[in-house]
Amino acid sequence: MNTRYIKELPNHWLPIEKVFSALGDQIRQKILLLFEPNEEISIKTIVETIGLSRSAVVHHLKILEEAKLLVPRKQGRELMYKVNYIVALEAVDKLKIYIQEEFNHDTN
Template sequence: MTSNETKTQLITAVHEQLQDCTEVFLALADPVRQEIIMVLTKYDTLNVTQIVEQFSLSRPTISHHLKILRQAGLVSTQKVATEIFYTLQIQDALKNLKKLVDISEEIEDSKQICE
């Protein structure tokens, strides 16, 4: 395989990985969601009411942010009776981000080899 083919494959891989990470990037772009993640790092699991108590925002606003975090795979939910509990769940997101970094480093390394 030529270096141009390898470079093209790496660029394609980085593009695909960026797409895989888009939801995580969008979720992490908001300061409120960042703070929710920080709150969840302090506790194993919290329900919406407990999370709302940590903020000066309405329950619907916090619920909206939790929904985005859940869709991005950064929190998981567990229903207990009538309550939903949220837990930080970042392992898959970290794997995708690490893969993006690894592929990007390969591209950077291939640039240095070509110089």
């Protein structure tokens, strides 16, 4: 059993903690999967597509934005969102490195 991180996560893991936390909700996963590559989508369109109240969608968008998975851009009176694929890839890469290091540690 690896108990090194029981008290706190390693510093290099902290930026991705919010990514995995944000992705732990099925509604937020559905929101992210709405986006085509490089597409921007308005809150209004997301509300109409997902079928939740505007306040519920805004709540989920805020969590995705705090995790840096979505990037907002103001266009007139509406906020447009775009997926930040780099942050998602960095989180997956850090997880992959951790798994490889632990696997290599276990096989030595």
